[in-house]
Amino acid sequence: MDRSERVCVIGAGYVGNGVAGALTRAGVDYDQLEATDRIGGNWSHGVYDSTHLISSKTSTQYVEFPMPDDYPTFPSRQQMLAYLQSYVDEFGLEQRIEFNTEVVDVRPVDANGMAGWHVRLASGEVRRYRAVVVANGHYWERNMPHYPGTFTGEQIHSKDYRRPTDFAADGRVLVVGAGNSASDIAVEASATFGTADISMRRGYWFIPKTMFGVPVSELDRVWWPMPLQRAAFKMMLRLSYGDYESYGLARPDHKLFTRDVTVNTSLMYALQHGRVVPRPEIERFDGPTVHFTDGTSSDYNTVVWATGFRTRFPMLDESMFVWEDGDPLLIEHVLAPRFANIYLMGLVAPRSGAGRIISHGAAFLAEAIDAQPRFSEPLADVVGRWIPARSSMLAGSAEILCRIRLLRQGLRALSAAAAMRPTLSPVRTPAPKEQIPS
Structure with a gap:
């Protein structure tokens, strides 16, 4: 036609x-x-x-x-x-x-x-x-990482997650990722079952949704040089969150704004209260057991892949x-x-x-x-x-x-x-x- x-x-x-x-x-x-x-x-x-x-x-x-x-x-x-x-x-x-x-x-x-x-x-x-x-x-082709071994529990990508009933009933949840969806889902799982783990393969930048009562999205209205933006934001982050390591998080391994930042406030609260527990990158699976790169392991019945898209x-x-x-x-x-x-x-x-x-x-x-x-x-x-x-x-x-x-x-x-x-x-x-x- x-x-x-x-x-x-x-x-x-x-x-x-x-x-x-x-x-x-x-x-x-x-x-x-x-x-x-x-x-x-x-x-x-x-x-x-x-x-x-x-x-x-x-x-x-x-x-x-x-x-x-x-x-x-x-x-x-x-x-x-x-x-x-x-x-x-x-x-x-x-x-x-x-x-x-x-x-x-x-x-x-x-x-x-x-x-x-x-x-x-x-x-x-x-x-x-x-x-x-x-x-x-x-945001439609799911990025699904592959690790050695086989996980026998439930697996779901964040795009397919809708509500807590999507978790397996026993409630041992591991969320993989460190973006906005990963943070929200980990907090929602912890609110549902009392606790949840979140696996991050590196250090990331976490930014609160508001600073001094102002949404951070409103701070990007006037252009100014990137070095000044980084210096100002890092100072405000220090005032807002302090040291990431005090939350059990690794230090970011890249400069601020060179990769996606995670804009989330509830995750930091959940980390401070022990409701969400940070884990390093996955090393391998063994049935319901997930082994991490720091030598620790734990059993889960749901893994949520909040690992982004291609x-x-x-x-x-x-x-x-x-x-x-x-x-x-x-x-x-x-x-x-x-x-x-x-x-x-x-x-x-x-x-x-x-x-x-x-x-x-x-x-x-x-x-x-x-x-x-x-x-x-x-x-x-x-x-x-x-x-x-x-x-x-x-x-x-x-x-x-x-x-x-x-x-x-x-x-x-x-x-x-x-x-x-x-x-x-x-x-x-x-x-x-x-x-x-x-």
């Missing part, structure tokens, strides 16, 4: 709906395809019942649609889902969403996507679109990317070098809520989609002459927002210059400007 005047948006979660909202406001025609029967993405089918935001509502909400005043500082999963539904309702997006429509293959019409993309659905239908936005999220794009030919440390090299987390009209949204792990990044980033995306026909080469390669591709998802929100603002200004200047000289494609009439402030 030829839909070559439309854009295909894959996914109807937090990011996908933000993109759909921006395209709607910019007057860009699109289809939105969702593999499941509802909106919400990971918030609908990938988090446990007791999940709350780790970023504040003001840093998580879309710029163009604030969360309700009566929402708490850190809304619950149910409140987040209600908010995402109200966003879809407010901007009339649901009528454009095709539910239960799985995309299984996305390939360029020509060598580099300048002529558009073919999208094949699980039903066998093949459509042609002018551009594709991949917003299916990166970045994958099952509908794309992944050889189109250059991979580094398990992630693709992208320009500003969105543009794929050497390819046109393909955009990957959501591959960023900001140190605060993603609301402003999604709103302003989606507005830039709407402009980029409209501008691509003015160029005789992929826009990614045009931008790539000034901005190098990189693989890391980590970034400060203030830093990203500053770059998005500069990108939009640069894109407008480049588009104006390109429109004044012949191109391989006709110039499109600019779409109405979006309502997001520059």
Whole structure:
């Protein structure tokens, strides 16, 4: 089916709906395809019942649609889902969403996507679109470590955990990992059974959800040099938590902000009260017994693997990317070098809520989609002459927002210059400007 005047948006979660909202406001025609029967993405089918935001509502909400005043500082999963539904309702997006429509293959019409993309659905239908936005999220392919031996108890990945009834009834729980999910699940297991263990293979940085009464996500609004950020945060962490070793935790083995940090307050409380017991990395399994690298061992009947995810794009030919440390090299987390009209949204792990990044980033995306026909080469390669591709998802929100603002200004200047000289494609009439402030 030829839909070559439309854009295909894959996914109807937090990011996908933000993109759909921006395209709607910019007057860009699109289809939105969702593999499941509802909106919400990971918030609908990938988090446990007791999940709350780790970023504040003001840093998580879309710029163009604030969360309700009566929402708490850190809304619950149910409140987040209600908010995402109200966003879809407010901007009339649901009528454009095709539910239960799985995309299984996305390939360029020509060598580099300048002529558009073919999208094949699980039903066998093949459509042609002018551009594709991949917003299916990166929290879905489970990372499952392997250790020698066999564990005879229950095993579950954090993505599949919903509530304490998912633990084996005897209640001897080992959570493996040190991220936000690992911390929450370990605390929930300890509250259910009185105690739980958590295995960490190295030292990690733990940051409280608030400092001096202010959500830490609100501290990332103004850009300042990384050495100063590290020095300031380390001083505040020392005042808030003291020495990690006093909690039984290893010292972090990497610089602050070079890897994901864990934003959690309840774990430190549980560690101090002996409800959660830290363990080192697993060495091997022996039936119900888990042996650790420090020579200790203990029996468990449930192991929860809170060990993260692998970045994958099952509908794309992944050889189109250059991979580094398990992630693709992208320009500003969105543009794929050497390819046109393909955009990957959501591959960023900001140190605060993603609301402003999604709103302003989606507005830039709407402009980029409209501008691509003015160029005789992929826009990614045009931008790539000034901005190098990189693989890391980590970034400060203030830093990203500053770059998005500069990108939009640069894109407008480049588009104006390109429109004044012949191109391989006709110039499109600019779409109405979006309502997001520059």
